[in-house]
Structure formats: structure tokens, C-alpha cells
Amino acid sequence: MSNNDQRLRDVWKQREVPVVLRRGGPDEKLRIRLPAGEEKFDWISSGRQHQPERFDDPHYWELGKTRFNDFVEQALDRFGKLYVIQPYREQEKCARACRHAKGHDCNCSCMGAHHGTGDGLGGWFDIGDAFSTRWGDRAVACRLMIRRPGVERTKQ
Structure with missing residues (x-):
């Protein structure tokens, strides 16, 4: 298990700060973990047609993805802080001129990581001679x- 995996588990299991897990699949709901002592979830469900789904653990809920921004704002209002766990994909930036360079001088944003490697690594989308991603x-x-x-809540 990597250090990042362990950190994510530790964040999910802690009971002081609420946690929202945004998953990547189109039909996957938000998973919410509330702090100890927060068995009620009526502050997020009030006035909404679709109520959060509660699981065996009284601090664990699921909520529709479209409610993410609402939940974040309301959790920050109520608790002052919130962990967000979410998928991401890192974007690499380089340039075709860098990947096909012959010398050692590199001024590209890849900081030389792809300098002179050619296109063998694949997956690059060339925007022009000076930029690939x-x-x-x-x-x-x-x-x-x-x-x-002092920061006002954004109204949506």
C-alpha cells in the first residue's frame, strides 16, 4: 500500500472533519462521511426532492453527484472545513521540439523529462511546434x- 493510499484511508476513517468522496463513474454517487456526533443529515436534505441515502454506519451517506457544490458549501458553513477526495489526471506539458531535440539544452516546461526521447512514449497531442500535452x-x-x-458563500 502506498503512502497516498494510507493517507486516504486515514482521512476517510477520521471522525473530526467531514469527508466527501467524488467518484469517477457516471452513475456513482457522492459518498459522505460525517464527524462523530453528527447522526442527522437534515441540514443538507431540507427542501430537496432526493434525500441522501443512509447506510449501516450512522455517519456514512450517499448523495447524488449534482449536489456536490451544495454539499461543499453547506459543510463549510456548518463545520468550517471539509476533506474532498476525488479522482484526477495529471496533465503533462512538453513540446515536439523538445522531444526531438539533439542537444542537452532544454527550456521546456517538462524540465528535461522528455528531452530527446522522440515520440516513442506516445499519447502526446501536438498543439503546435511549441506545445504538446x-x-x-x-x-x-x-x-x-x-x-x-469573512468570505461570503457563493450563491448558485
Whole structure:
């Protein structure tokens, strides 16, 4: 198990700060874990047609993906902070001129990682001679969001 995997498990299991897990599949719902002492979820479901689904654990819920922004705002209002665990794909940037370079001088944003390697690694989309991009494998990241004092909630 990687350090990142262990950190994600630790964040999910802790009971002080709410956690929302955004999964990548089109039909997958948000998974919500509330802090200890928060058995009620009526603050997020009030006035909504679709109610959160509760599981055996009284602190674990599922919620439709379209409710992500609402949940984040309301959780930050209620608790002041929130962990968001979500999939992402890192974007690599380079240039065709860099990948096909013959010398050692590299001024590209890849910082020489792909310098002179050619197109053998594949997956590059050349925008022009000076810019290419490709997306890495899917990974999962975690960030702690904290409500800044004096910042008004965005109305949507």
C-alpha cells in the first residue's frame, strides 16, 4: 500500500472533519462521511426532492453527484472545513521540439523529462511546434478545504 493510499484511508476513517468522496463513474454517487456526533443529515436534505441515502454506519451517506457544490458549501458553513477526495489526471506539458531535440539544452516546461526521447512514449497531442500535452493515468487526491473568515458563500 502506498503512502497516498494510507493517507486516504486515514482521512476517510477520521471522525473530526467531514469527508466527501467524488467518484469517477457516471452513475456513482457522492459518498459522505460525517464527524462523530453528527447522526442527522437534515441540514443538507431540507427542501430537496432526493434525500441522501443512509447506510449501516450512522455517519456514512450517499448523495447524488449534482449536489456536490451544495454539499461543499453547506459543510463549510456548518463545520468550517471539509476533506474532498476525488479522482484526477495529471496533465503533462512538453513540446515536439523538445522531444526531438539533439542537444542537452532544454527550456521546456517538462524540465528535461522528455528531452530527446522522440515520440516513442506516445499519447502526446501536438498543439503546435511549441506545445504538446498528454494526460497521465487516473489517480486519487485529497485536499482539505477551509472556510476563510469573512468570505461570503457563493450563491448558485
